[in-house]
Amino acid sequence: MVIVVYEQGGVVGLADDPAPFHFRYDEVSGFTQDVVKRYVNQSYRGISTTCVVALNDGRSHRLQGQSTRTERSVVEDFRQLVDPRIAAAQLPGMLAAMRRGQALAFGPYVLEPGVLTTGTGRKHKRLPWSQVEQVTVERGFVKVTERGRRGTWATAGISAVPNLTAFIHLVREAQAGG
CATH class of the missing domain: 2.30.29 (PH-domain like)
Structure with a gap:
């Protein structure tokens, strides 16, 4: 190759x-x-x-x-x-979309104005950005923790989250109020 x-x-x-x-x-x-x-x-x-x-x-x-x-x-x-390099090319458009109030999907996670969501149907969960403690990548998983809660709020394998680097950057931006 x-x-x-x-x-x-x-x-x-x-x-x-x-x-x-x-x-x-x-x-x-x-x-x-x-x-x-x-x-x-x-x-x-x-x-x-x-x-x-x-x-x-x-x-x-x-x-x-x-x-x-x-x-x-x-x-x-x-x-x-x-x-x-891919994240750097994608981020300007994604940031602009986020600032316009558009939802951005990253596999099981969706960044929406004011909230992070995951799941569908009965398993659909919403977490306001003010309650997102952190998003980490550990042992092959993307983990979201909620403030004041033990354990993780949501977990997904890294292979299920496309554009992971851009996702992490946008989460930090949303947490900062950007």
């Missing part, structure tokens, strides 16, 4: 691929990532990294890699390089 990261986007494909997957950061509608540390009998064996880049035109590409103690997967580096 060949991965090339540029200032404005990237190209992914095989060395002899006549039509590799290419994208600009501002064309990405969703970037999901999943990083799983692997253990066997409590002994660290490596990391499995999966990324999916989805574009506004409907195209998408999945990258998967395995790192071991001695060899690092290029997919790990890809994730670390493109994630902040």
